[in-house]
Amino acid sequence: MCDTYLRGPSGVITSPNYPVQYDNNAYCVWVITALNPAKVIKLTFEEFDLERGYDTLTVGDGGQAGDQKTVLYVLTGTTVPDLIVSTNHQMWLLFQTDSVRNLLGFKATYEGNLSSVLGVCLPQKKQGCGLVWILSSQDM
Ligand SMILES: [Ca+2]
Numbered sequence: 487m488c489d490t491y492l493r494g495p496s497g498v499i500t501s502p503n504y505p506v507q508y509d510n511n512a513y514c515v516w517v518i519t520a521l522n523p524a525k526v527i528k529l530t531f532e533e534f535d536l537e538r539g540y541d542t543l544t545v546g547d548g549g550q551a552g553d554q555k556t557v558l559y560v561l562t563g564t565t566v567p568d569l570i571v572s573t574n575h576q577m578w579l580l581f582q583t584d585s586v587r588n589l590l591g592f593k594a595t596y597e598g599n600l601s602s603v604l605g606v607c608l609p610q611k612k613q614g615c616g617l618v619w620i621l622s623s624q625d626m
Pocket of ligand 1: 583
């Protein structure tokens with residue numbers, strides 16, 4: 487899952503191991519960026535299955551992943567969320583799980599009228615999946 491290039495006008499983000507259960511102590515960050523600042527990012531969920539209250543996917547506006555001031559939603563449980571649209575050209579996702587009980591995870595597609603998307607994986611200090619994806623796009 488690391489060091490993967492994603493290209494095209496849209497792409498898929500899944501929890502680690504999907505469609506197999508995610509790991510304990512996961513800490514994954516995604517930042518989706520449209521280089522055209524006039525664009526917004528749309529995130530559509532197809533599957534959602536997290537341990538309610540203990541494993542969460544936080545979705546925020548902008549590029550400062552984890553910034554409490556920009557949180558749009560903290561998602562947990564097994565209800566598939568509605569479409570999420572950012573208010574600007576960046577959206578971040580933070581997936582965190584605790585140390586027990588894993589479910590299936592999530593699958594979402596992102597779309598921002600993008601012509602290309604680059605995915606980069608960076609190491610994280612925390613234990614678990616430790617993925618940081620920085621997704622950038624550029625209009626043709
Ligand atoms: Ca858990």
